[in-house]
Amino acid sequence: MRIQWMKFPVTCPTCGQEFLSALRVAEVNAALRSSKPLELYASCHDQRWSAADHEVQQIRQYAHAVQFAARQLAPPIASLSDTTSFPSAIDP
Numbered sequence: 001m002r003i004q005w006m007k008f009p010v011t012c013p014t015c016g017q018e019f020l021s022a023l024r025v026a027e028v029n030a031a032l033r034s035s036k037p038l039e040l041y042a043s044c045h046d047q048r049w050s051a052a053d054h055e056v057q058q059i060r061q062y063a064h065a066v067q068f069a070a071r072q073l074a075p076p077i078a079s080l081s082d083t084t085s086f087p088s089a090i091d092p
C-alpha cells in the first residue's frame with residue numbers, strides 16, 4: 001500500500017522561517033484522534049517540538065482537505081451505466 005504524505009506549512013520557533021513540513025497521513029490521523037502531541041521538525045535549526053494548539057488546528061484542516069481529495073480521486077464502486085434500468089412502460 002502506498003504511504004500517503006501530508007505537506008503543510010510550519011514556522012520554525014527559533015528563527016520564524018516558514019517552510020513546508022511533511023508527516024504521514026496515518027500518523028497525523030492517529031495523533032488527531034488520540035489528541036497525542038504531533039511532533040514537528042524544523043530542518044533550519046534541527047529542532048523538534050510539539051505542535052501548539054493553533055498548529056494542530058491548521059494540520060487538522062489540512063488533514064480534512066487531504067481526505068476529501070482522496071475520496072474525490074477514489075474510483076466509484078459501481079458505474080452509473082451499470083445499473084439495470086427499470087422497465088419502461090409495458091405495452092398493453
Ligand SMILES: [Zn+2]
Binds near residue numbers: 012014015017042
Ligand atoms: Zn530556524
